[in-house]
Every structure is written in structure tokens, then in C-alpha cells.
Amino acid sequence: MDSVTVSNKLSQTNSLNNHNKLPTAAANNNCNGWIGSPMTSAPNPKAKIVYGTAGYVLEDVPHFTDYLPDLPTYPNPLADNPAYSVVKQYFVHVDDSVPQKVVVHKDNERGVHFRRAGPRQKVYFESDEVKAAIVTCGGLCPGLNTVIRELVCSLHHMYGVKKVLGIEGGYRGFYARNTINLTPKSVNDIHKRGGTILGTSRGGHDTNKIVDSIQDRGINQVYIIGGDGTQRGAAAIFEEVRRRGLKVAVVGIPKTIDNDIPVIDKSFGFDTAVEEAQRAINAAHVEAESVENGIGVVKLMGRYSGFIAMYATLASRDVDCCLIPESPFYLEGPGGLFEYTEKRLKENGHMVIVIAEGAGQELMSEKIQSMSKQDASGNKLLQDVGLWISQEIKDHFAREKTMAITLKYIDPTYMIRAIPSNASDNVYCTLLAQSAIHGAMAGYTGYTSGLVNGRQTYIPFYRINESRNHVVITDRMWARLLSSTNQPSFLGDKSHNEDNTEEEEEEPLDQLVDGNFSDDTLVKKEISSI
Numbered sequence: 001m002d003s004v005t006v007s008n009k010l011s012q013t014n015s016l017n018n019h020n021k022l023p024t025a026a027a028n029n030n031c032n033g034w035i036g037s038p039m040t041s042a043p044n045p046k047a048k049i050v051y052g053t054a055g056y057v058l059e060d061v062p063h064f065t066d067y068l069p070d071l072p073t074y075p076n077p078l079a080d081n082p083a084y085s086v087v088k089q090y091f092v093h094v095d096d097s098v099p100q101k102v103v104v105h106k107d108n109e110r111g112v113h114f115r116r117a118g119p120r121q122k123v124y125f126e127s128d129e130v131k132a133a134i135v136t137c138g139g140l141c142p143g144l145n146t147v148i149r150e151l152v153c154s155l156h157h158m159y160g161v162k163k164v165l166g167i168e169g170g171y172r173g174f175y176a177r178n179t180i181n182l183t184p185k186s187v188n189d190i191h192k193r194g195g196t197i198l199g200t201s202r203g204g205h206d207t208n209k210i211v212d213s214i215q216d217r218g219i220n221q222v223y224i225i226g227g228d229g230t231q232r233g234a235a236a237i238f239e240e241v242r243r244r245g246l247k248v249a250v251v252g253i254p255k256t257i258d259n260d261i262p263v264i265d266k267s268f269g270f271d272t273a274v275e276e277a278q279r280a281i282n283a284a285h286v287e288a289e290s291v292e293n294g295i296g297v298v299k300l301m302g303r304y305s306g307f308i309a310m311y312a313t314l315a316s317r318d319v320d321c322c323l324i325p326e327s328p329f330y331l332e333g334p335g336g337l338f339e340y341t342e343k344r345l346k347e348n349g350h351m352v353i354v355i356a357e358g359a360g361q362e363l364m365s366e367k368i369q370s371m372s373k374q375d376a377s378g379n380k381l382l383q384d385v386g387l388w389i390s391q392e393i394k395d396h397f398a399r400e401k402t403m404a405i406t407l408k409y410i411d412p413t414y415m416i417r418a419i420p421s422n423a424s425d426n427v428y429c430t431l432l433a434q435s436a437i438h439g440a441m442a443g444y445t446g447y448t449s450g451l452v453n454g455r456q457t458y459i460p461f462y463r464i465n466e467s468r469n470h471v472v473i474t475d476r477m478w479a480r481l482l483s484s485t486n487q488p489s490f491l492g493d494k495s496h497n498e499d500n501t502e503e504e505e506e507e508p509l510d511q512l513v514d515g516n517f518s519d520d521t522l523v524k525k526e527i528s529s530i
């Protein structure tokens, strides 16, 4: 990098530190903060941004030395580990970063990058000084136990950490429950089980009580596994830890079966969920095929994002219609679901519909009095769209008397969520957990460990928390689905598509073409403005 500008006071301190001499060139360019920047302002007040040449932007993560300047460092014990010491260039270079966007044109600026995850030559903890804690929050997801297992085993085997505590029952467990000791032996085969051995919960996040508990118990590394709500809670914990000046690494590991966390390629457990959904779709297909005018309806998870439904549909090829929250649909009239259902039954004699739980909520509310209830975390409680649509289809055919149908409704949602992770998710969970640990040992904090363009990275909390990933229906992936099912696009009825206008005007992203699911419009705007 030839020229680098660091914005934000945190970076100012950081850039002067050895461990993180961000840019070799930073020193050459007297990078002591607040110098003229190619961008007028940082995208977020909490952002720690480093600018390089040709429009390079590093959205960096906090480091202990940002607020505890004189901490001692130690050689990384991995240098003497027989398994790792033979690996060429095992330690990650301080300047390594991963681009958020990999499809570029020749005149594009380099754009946003995240710090590459991995072991550093120097660490900020001695092995016997570390007291780690692990907590799981929010809904279940395949792979939770695999992440717990790998955190415990890698802390132990890689960094010689013996003190690892499990916090039971989610965030409230910090102040309302006893902790349990976790050892490589006690977690040895938990990855073969679904759920989380620590238990989980919604609600109960009390930042002060949690940080009091962290302080009282002498915990100095906290690994927080959970979805969007959990990561917001982790950010609040980090801010309080920093305010109190504690040497405590606060690390998030993103979890959500819905795959709606932005920036990252995909969340762990998602592959497993898509694979398991095939069993339900197969069953629906077998049932539908076995009778005259059979219809199989399968509901899959996806509160705000229809990724599981979209990928399960694409994988199966037995699905005739996939309905997701991002693509409003309608029932009656030309181009509607009833018309298409009749057509498919006439052509094929049977039909399979996959519906994401968050789809059609507005449509239902028009007919059913909306309950608008929330769970303990403030998430909207959804009405059962699978039951509703099944009844609507049955009523339609009973009313119209065009043909007699047999409809079977399958709701496999909690069965899918409760299974252990598959082989590919197990490997993914392992890498996520190890990356999370390497960062904490190297003194980084206030970050989520995540896969970006196939590389493990450290992503600042605010980036994970500022938006939600969702299926872009003007994107090629959704077009692939439409052409595989031949379902209507439901774009004919303008009245049902008003909500989507803004999204349709957005320039489509190359979703998944380059392995990147992120459709974050904020990211898009930043990239185009750099």
C-alpha cells in the first residue's frame, strides 16, 4: 500500500502499535490519524477504517491495544506445535485482508476488505492466563455442538488453554445459572448430537449483569454463538467491556439456519438444513404423485429470508412452486397461485409447493386478524402460513369444483433444525471456531468470525448488525429457480408488489456467481461510492 489513511481514534492508536502495523506504508506516510481521506467520512461512527491505494478500504476490528496500550505479548505456542510448525507461512501476515467483492472490472477501485483470520506470530495471552466462556443464544441450528466442541478442543490443543466454561441457557445464564467446566473429554462426541449441550434462550440480555458476571468470574475470552439478535447483544457486551477497560476478548460466531446474516458467504447449518429439507420434499412428492391431483405442501424455515426454501427447491427439482418472503404472491386471478395450481395438476397430475414460514404474511393478515405478538427477544411471531395456504387451496377447489384434489401438508421445520450438522458443516464449524480463537489470542475483540469469499475473516460487529441478508428476486439465482419450477413470477399484480419496488430498482448483484450471498444494499452503495 502506498498511501493509507486511518479514520477514527481507535485506529489512530492501533496504527502505532507493532502487532498491527497495518500498513507498512502507514508508517511511511506518517499515518497518525485524521489525515485527508479519499472518503469523506466513515460509514459508521464505530468504524475503524483504514484506507489504502486505489480505493482500498479495510473495515478493521478493534484490538486490545486500542484501549489498553501497554499489554505484553508472547510468542504464539503454535510455533512449537509439531502439527503446525511444519506448515509454510502458517502465521497470517499483518497486512492480509480479504476483499468483500471478488467480481470486479478493470477500472474498479479495490473496495472494502476485512481482516484475514488466522494465527498471528504474537499473542496477548499466556495459556494459563486464559479463562474462556462459551454461550449459545437464539434458536437451534445444526452445528452448534460442533462449534462448542471445536472451541474447547482447539483452545486446549492449540493454545494449551485448560479453563473453558460453558454458560447455560443463553445470555441470562451469565447471571442466573451456574457455569459448567468444558474439557476435550466432556465434549468429545457432542458434534454427533443436535441442539446445544449448553441450552439456549431468547430474551434475558442484560448487558451490565452479563459484564459483571464476566468480571466476577475472571473470564477474559467470551465466545458468543448466535444469530442477528445475539450479535447485537455481543456488540453491547463489547462496548461495556471496553468502557470498563477490561482485557476481555468478545467474539461472535454467527449462527442462523435462515442464512440471513449479511456479509458472510453463508451461515453454518444452512447446508445441513437444505439437505434435510430434501427428505420432506421427497415425502411430499411421493404422496402427491400417488394420488389423482395430489398436492404436497412443505413449510420450511425462513422468517424474513427464503434461502432454505430457494436452495431446497433448486436442489430437489420436484418442486413446482417456491414461495418466499421476498417475493410477494397472490392467490386469485390471472398469474395467481390458484390458476397455476390448476394448470400444473392438469399437465402433470400432481404438484409440490414449498413455502418459507415468512412468506405471505401480509396476505394472511388481510384475511386473518393479525396477532402481532412478539417472542422474548422482540422477534415477530409468525402465523402458520403452511396451514393457511393448504386450507386456502382446499377451499378454492371445493368452491370452484374444477377438480377433486388431495392435499398433504408437511411441516418439518423443527425436525430440520434439531439434527446434527452434516460433514461439510462440521468442517465449516471447525474452521469458524479455530478462526475465532486465533483472533482472540492475537488480541482482537469486538468481531464476528465469518467466511467471506471462501476465506475466514474478522468482521466488525456493526457490519453484521446493520442489515439483513435476503434473497434478491431480481438476481440470477431467483431467475434460475423460476426457470426450474416454471412458476409465475407474481409480478403481474402491482398491488401486491409495492413493497418490492425499491429492491427491484437496485442493480442486481452477482449473488452466488462468485460464491457470495451478500445482497446488502449498504455494501453496494459504499462500494460504488468509493
Ligand SMILES: Nc1ncnc2c1ncn2[C@@H]1O[C@H](COP(=O)(O)OP(=O)(O)OP(=O)(O)O)[C@@H](O)[C@H]1O
Binding pocket: 137, 138, 139, 140, 170, 171, 172, 201, 202, 203, 204, 205, 226, 227, 228, 229, 230, 231, 232, 233, 234, 236, 255, 256, 257, 258, 376, 377, 379
Ligand atoms: N438489540 C439487542 N441488544 C441486546 N441483546 C439482544 C438484542 N436483540 C436480541 N438480543 C438478545 O440476543 C439473544 C438472541 O436473540 P434472538 O432470540 O433474536 O435470536 P438470534 O440470535 O437472532 O438467533 P435466531 O434468530 O437465528 O434464532 C436473546 O437473548 C436476546 O435478548
Ligand SMILES: O=P(O)(O)OC[C@H]1O[C@](O)(CO)[C@@H](O)[C@@H]1O
Binding pocket: 138, 139, 140, 227, 256, 257, 258, 301, 302, 303, 357, 375, 417
Ligand atoms: O420457535 P423459535 O425457537 O422461536 O424459532 C423459530 C425461528 O427461529 C429461526 O429458526 C431462526 O431465526 C426462524 O427460522 C424461526 O422463525
Ligand SMILES: [Mg+2]
Binding pocket: 138, 227, 228, 229, 379
Ligand atoms: Mg434472529
